[in-house]
Amino acid sequence: MKFELQHTDPKSGARAGLIETDHGKIETPIFMPVGTAGTVKAVHQRELHYDITAQIILGNTYHLYLRPGLDVINQAGGLHKFNGWDKPILTDSGGYQVYSLGDNRKITEEGVTFKSHIDGSKHVFTPENVMDIQRTIGADIIMAFDECTPYPCDKKYAESSMHMTHRWLDRCTEHFDRTEPVYGYSQTLFPIIQGSTYPDLRMKSAEYIASKDREGNAIGGLSVGEPHEDMYAMTDLVCGILPKDKPRYLMGVGTPENILECIALGIDMFDCVMPTRNARNGMLFTSEGIINIKNEKWKSDFSPIDPNMGGYVSTFYSRAYLRHLIISKEILGAQISSIHNLSFYLWLVKQARLEIQKGTFAEWKNTMVKKVTTRL
Incomplete structure (x- = not known):
């Protein structure tokens, strides 16, 4: 993977760059739609x-490992061949999903033992086998195993936990560097900074991760319920330590406001389930503000969903029609809303x-920021 830093904003930390992978180029800042189980819902x-003009999507290691399973993905020739997506893919390590299992997992120095949410079967993730799993899935960018x-x-x-994440990272990098890609194209490993909302821990973690000199770096453990001010403070602190010539990925973030503020702090890559999850519940993000399409006020509004963005879905369908679909629980409503929200997120980072x-x-x-936080 290659990264070229092309422009910096004179009044903020915002950056425009270009990532090159074997499956194509990615213009940053970029938002990555989340395809948890091999599909963006x-x-x-x-x-x-x-329509959405996505340049890279995500797959989830935990979910893909459990279903359809590595044998199926391997037989297909990797996730790109399995789901028909020929542009770059990033996979997370499954660490966040394991963390969210609560009582159904046990964390030790060796790794994590957990029960499948599907059938209760027992499984083990270690730094080494998570590298092997992501090799088999075949993403262009893979993540280190962290807590x-x-x-x-x-x-x-x-x-x-931070120190254990660092020790796990050493095991990840050692195993990654002594193994080869499964499908003949290169893969890149990103380490993950942790440290909760403690500035001294975040500094130590950022310095440790930077010292590994990988092709890119990620920031984890934010957008997990902390105030936005803490998220921004930790992001700002970390970006001051991470090397400028490598892409920075803030995991699981966030709202349009979060993305704009964190671009200003120097973040290049984002992902979040919010645009699709909220879309299925009737919340639309637009260039003028947030719409709850279920509200009565949109019942006879025959204007486009968002005429300012361009794109077929956002300019062709009316708010009244989309409200009818969502209220009627028609599947097309979830589809139109999801395409629109993802299109908005990609439009927003492109404008940035x-x-x-x-x-x-x-x-x-x-x-x-004022516009995207306004409720219409």
Whole structure:
């Protein structure tokens, strides 16, 4: 993987860059639609390509490992061949999903023993086998195995967990570097910074991760319930330590406001289930603000969902029609809403990139934050 830093905003930390992988180029800042089980919910790959204009999507190691399983993915020739997506893919390590299992998992130095949420069967994730699993899935960018601490989190536990994440990272990198890709194209390993919301821990973790000199770096353990101010403070702190010539990925973030503020702090890559999850419940993100399409006020509104964005779905379907579909629980409603919200997120980061290139990002960001947080 290669990364070129192309522009920086003179009044903020915002950056525009270019990531090159064997499956294509990614213009940053970028939002990555989440395809948990090998699919972005309710969206065809054709729509991801042409309507949403996604450049990279996510797959989830935990879910894909359990179903359909590694044998099926391997027989297909990897996730790209299995789901028909020929652009870059990133897989998370499954650490967050294991963390969210609560009483159904046990964490030790060796790794994590957990019970499947599907059938209760017992499984083990270690730093080594998670590298093997992601090799078999075949993503272009894979994540190190880490422990995601909850919020709030006792500092003693956060520190102990951080050091274990670092030890796991050493095992991940050693195993990754002595193995080869399964399908003939290169893969890149990103380590993950932890440390909860404790500045000294975040600094130590960022310094440790930076010292590993991998091709990119990720920030984990945020957007887990902490105040936005803490998220921004930790992100700002970490970005001041991470090398400028490598992409920075803030995991699981977030709202349009979060994304704009964190682009301003120097983040290049984002992912979140929010645009699709909220879409299925009738919440739409638009260039002028947030719409709850279930509200009565949209019943006879025949204007486009968002005429400012362009794109077929956002400009062709009316708010009244989409409200009818959502209220009627028609599957097409979830599909249109999901395509629109993802299109908005991709539109937003594309506009951010253009403003960074023009040197006007800071002023534009302040205007857009007010708009995207307004409830219409």
